[in-house]
Amino acid sequence: MSEGLDEKLEPIYREVLHRNPGETEFHQSVHGVLESLGPVLVKYPEFAELKIIQRICEPERQIIFRVPWQDDKGELQINRGFRVQFNSALGPYKGGMRFHPSVYLGIIKFLGFSQVFKNALTGLPIGGGKGGSDFDPRGRSDAEIMRFCQSMMTEMYRHIGEYTDVPAGDIGVGQREIGYLFGQYKRLTNRFESGVFTGKGLDWGGSCVRTEATGYGVVFFTEAMLDARKESLDGKRVVVSGAGNVAIHAIQKAQLLGARVIACSDSRGVILDEGGLDLDLIRQIKVRERGPISAYAERRKGAQYNEDGCIWEIPCDIALPCATQNELTAKDAKTLIENGCVAVAEGANMPVTPEGIQAFREAGIAFGPGKAANAGGVATSALEMQQNASRDSWSFEYTEGRLQEIMCNIHRTCFETAEEYGAPGNYTTGANIAGFVKVARAMEAMGHI
Ligand code: GLU
16 A cells, blocks of 8 residues: 655655554555655655654554443443544644444544544644544443443543543444543543533533534535535435434535435445435434434335445435445445546545545545545534633534634635645645644644654
8 A cells, every 4th residue: 555655755654554563544544644745745844854744643642441341231341442642733632532343543543643634624723632442332221331431431531631632422422422421520530621522412511513513514515615616515416324423414414505315324224215315214213213224214105225235326416425434445436436426525534445535536526535524523622612611602503604614714725735736626635735734833843742
């Protein structure tokens, strides 16, 4: 995977491979950024001298810990907890917690590394970090989730804080988990420190629009990409993978803007509803019942469920991968291109493989990388931190307006940076360079940190 790297970057990448054996997702995300940085070293030769790239690829701190907890049968379970504090040059470490059986250090490091540049792109004062556990919340009772979260926080509380590290949600971590984590933090520290967590409930320090923000932001970014090509979402056929928080709110906003969203999925299968997805029914099944998406086809006439189906085979104008990493391959990209897809935006982190991205680029399709397209979630987290710091709370309309403005700014930054560095229309290059330069300059200013 080292082809395409500038000769100065090649040895840096090799060193990353050597120092982090077996962490394939981390390698992939580092490679994806280094690929864009050749022209940056020409413009800023001092970054090479100061070894900024080598420093950025090494997390500032990595914490791995045991999380013991008792299940409902009284049996002791042992999971592994992680918090990787990647870079704090722009602000406290910021990034979500993922609870999923696939979690290991390589996943948390890929997410933390991407988060550094994503957070820089928001223009808000937040560094990058990520955490999580290999705990599988599927099928667990509320009481089990609570005991797990309390055990997790019993170790984590000493490493986080509103000026140090501010976690939030990600896959498997929503408001319920954040409530249990925050409650245990409050108990252990005897402080109601709202700013230590984002994604909180509206009654206890959360921000309007935080739940909706990632999905809404993806659609605002897509709209901006279409606008740059004198197109709009109106009447477009949209396919959204996933059925979690990001997917649900991407579907909602796309529908509000006049698109016809016809398909979504979960880890077990795909739903196709040519009449347009019924979002209330999806919420009922996925949010309230926490059940499988197959139930949708049982309750809605005309909808089809395809177990093990590939969502990218459904012809569409716009594809929004909002499930998980590497869910859209080169083969899927080719199918989408052949079916006339014009725009793709990553709602999940790194859902499109490098070969998939290349296929989209070669076909001239508008492609919004996750660092830019899904930055609305963490941007609204930073707005939540602002509200907490001033003990204020803003209205839904005002907060959504701020989110929309941030997404338009991110789009403009990526678009203009890509032009400036000779890669017009390449949002991946634009996002990587703009995010990197901001962090690199701060690191340069702060000395050998
Ligand atoms: N997990 C989200 C992301 O990937 C949000 C992180 C946050 O709000 O801190 O950006």
